[in-house]
Structure formats: structure tokens, C-alpha cells
Amino acid sequence: MARAATTSDAFNAVAEPQRRRILALLKGRERPVNELARALRITQPRTSKHLRVLREVGLVRVRESGQQRLYGLDARGLQPMHEWVIGFEQYWNENFDRLNEYVKKLQQKEHADGKRS
Amino acid sequence: MARAATTSDAFNAVAEPQRRRILALLKGRERPVNELARALRITQPRTSKHLRVLREVGLVRVRESGQQRLYGLDARGLQPMHEWVIGFEQYWNENFDRLNEYVKKLQQKEHADGKRS
DNA sequence: CAAATATATGTCCATATCGGCATATGTCAA
DNA sequence: TTGACATATGCCGATATGGACATATATTTG
Structure with a gap:
């Protein structure tokens, strides 16, 4: 196995x-393949191959329409990525220690109920 | 160019x-390298190489600690990914037409102010 | 059916990996 | 300094990939 x-x-x-x-x-x-190829300024074969990959992982779906094939987005496959990244959200706010404090304060506030600011 | x-x-x-x-x-x-290697059940060299890649894209940082090197997460580099994925969020709720309607309803509610449920 | 158009595939090339293994480098302890 | 331990690198092999080009396949039109 290589990769x-x-x-x-x-x-x-x-x-x-x-x-x-x-x-x-x-x-x-x-969009049909050729339109994508033109927009990306890459060859049609290359475009088809990328589309194939996207199709295989379920990120796009195809629909026959006459002699063209219309590709459409199926973003559901991106949800796992979204969830994965979200799992790191708390860490890129660098000092989440401060965040924790903030949360604690909020909780205290809820109990004590103070004035506005 | 290959990839x-x-x-x-x-x-x-x-x-x-x-x-x-x-x-x-x-x-x-x-965590130090060896600990990661053990946890992942992969060789130390392999672990070091993966860490190197992560270091080069800025997802982890190293800190010398005696004879070990402690790797720490630097999740800030994941923000671009997060934003990219978020850009598709509206599409994986399949029919975002319905979502739009929902939003409109909420706005109407805000104006009219209705009962709880 | 033949020609034109739209796509998908197969082949070839250059390159980037991933993984294993041996080894260089660096640090701490005696 | 020598030895033990921690980590980084270099090299090799197998494989996957992206891109270019030619060509097969399918659909529409005349």
C-alpha cells in the first residue's frame, strides 16, 4: 500500500x-462537463476524471440530459468533514481557557442574575 | 507536475x-513523538514524518523538552477549511428552499410575535 | 447511415506519497 | 566520554495520481 x-x-x-x-x-x-472544463480552463478529459472522483465519493450526481450530462452538487458528503473540523473549533480560539472562564461566568450569571453590564 | x-x-x-x-x-x-507512535501503533519514523508535514502546514508546533519534543495542536490552520465547508452548509440541507421559507417565517414571527408552541 | 457534438476511458509519463529500515543527530545520566 | 533514550532523515520499493493525447461510446441531426 502506498497511499x-x-x-x-x-x-x-x-x-x-x-x-x-x-x-x-x-x-x-x-452544469455540463464542457462548461466546467471551460470555466476551469482545463481539458475535458481531465474534467471528466475529476468529476468521476467526485461522483465516486458521492459529492456530485449526474443527470442525463440529451447528449450532455448535467452534474449537480450533493453536499451531504461534506457533513462528515464539517463535523470533524467543528471538533477543533474550540482549539483555534487559541486561549480556550479564557473561554472556559467566560462560560463559567455565564453560568454564575444565570444563577445569580445580575444587571446588564 | 503530478499532484x-x-x-x-x-x-x-x-x-x-x-x-x-x-x-x-x-x-x-x-505529546512526545513516541507516545503518539505507540497510540497510533505505527513506527516512530513514520510518526515523525507525519508530524513534519503537519508542522510544515502549521497545524502543530514543537517544543523542546529535555530529550523529547512535545508536539502541540495549533488548530488555527483549520479555519480556512472550516470556512470552506461552511460555504456548502446551505446545500446539504438538501432543499434549502424550505430553509429560506423557514427563515422568512422566523422574520415574520419576530415582527408579529407569536405564542410559544 | 454519416457527421457533429458531448463525454468517458485507456495509455504513457513524471512525480509525490506512504511505509519500512538503517542510521544520523541530539540529550541526559553515570 | 560512553551508553541509553528520543527523534529526525535518507534511501528504497510499490503504488496512486494528475495531466496530455488519442480514441471509444453515446446522442442528436440531416
Whole structure:
């Protein structure tokens, strides 16, 4: 084994800048492959391959429409990432010691009930 | 060019499962390399290399302590990821049309002021 | 059916990993 | 200084990846 397959989870799929750009372009509306390729200024084959990865991890879904295939965003697959990151939120507020104090004060306030400020 | 260097940004650094495990272990307290290696059940060299990547993208910092080096979490580097993901939050609630309606209702409520439930 | 258009795939290349192992470097203790 | 312990690196092998190019597949049109 060399490295986890990129195709295995959202974390890897999204580690690729181009794929992030694709997802961004799909916010709100569906788009055909060529349109994405043009927007990203990369070749169509490359675009198709990135889309394939995104499809395999379930971040996008395809819909046939005549001779084109419309790709749409399926952001549900990003929830795990969201939850994972959220798990670190308290730590990037650098001094969460101060945060704890703040919480304690709030609790005391609730009990004692003081004036406004 | 083959692929973006893993060492370039948090997205890539965090795409590696082992590195995510390391970050999780560093929540709250610092730890020396060997302790991490044991906890993860991977070799010390491997652990050092993952730590190096994490260090290079700024997700951990080191502190010398006698003959050991204590690694600590520096979650600030995860904020960009958090913001990126948040940008998709409205889309994974599948029909955010309904969400919009909900928001509108809340606003109306604020004006009209209704009963509890 | 043939031509045009839209996509998906296969192949080749260069490179970046991940992992293991041996070893260099650095620190502390006797 | 020597030895024990902690950690960082270098090198090798196997593999996955991104990109380019050619081409297969599918759909619409004439």
C-alpha cells in the first residue's frame, strides 16, 4: 500500500484544488462537463476524471440530459468533514481557557442574575 | 507536475487518516513523538514524518523538552477549511428552499410575535 | 447511415506519497 | 566520554495520481 486512494473519501477528493473549484461552480446550479472544463480552463478529459472522483465519493450526481450530462452538487458528503473540523473549533480560539472562564461566568450569571453590564 | 504537494496546505495534510488521528490525539494536551507512535501503533519514523508535514502546514508546533519534543495542536490552520465547508452548509440541507421559507417565517414571527408552541 | 457534438476511458509519463529500515543527530545520566 | 533514550532523515520499493493525447461510446441531426 502506498497511499489511501483519493477516491475513497471526501477528505481526499476535496484535497485537490481543481475539484474544490468544481464543487464551487456547482453551487446552486447543475452544469455540463464542457462548461466546467471551460470555466476551469482545463481539458475535458481531465474534467471528466475529476468529476468521476467526485461522483465516486458521492459529492456530485449526474443527470442525463440529451447528449450532455448535467452534474449537480450533493453536499451531504461534506457533513462528515464539517463535523470533524467543528471538533477543533474550540482549539483555534487559541486561549480556550479564557473561554472556559467566560462560560463559567455565564453560568454564575444565570444563577445569580445580575444587571446588564 | 503530478499532484499538489501534500505539504502545501491543510486540505492535503488532513487528507491523510493517520494525520487526522494525530491531530485528534493532540487535542487538549501536548505529546512526545513516541507516545503518539505507540497510540497510533505505527513506527516512530513514520510518526515523525507525519508530524513534519503537519508542522510544515502549521497545524502543530514543537517544543523542546529535555530529550523529547512535545508536539502541540495549533488548530488555527483549520479555519480556512472550516470556512470552506461552511460555504456548502446551505446545500446539504438538501432543499434549502424550505430553509429560506423557514427563515422568512422566523422574520415574520419576530415582527408579529407569536405564542410559544 | 454519416457527421457533429458531448463525454468517458485507456495509455504513457513524471512525480509525490506512504511505509519500512538503517542510521544520523541530539540529550541526559553515570 | 560512553551508553541509553528520543527523534529526525535518507534511501528504497510499490503504488496512486494528475495531466496530455488519442480514441471509444453515446446522442442528436440531416
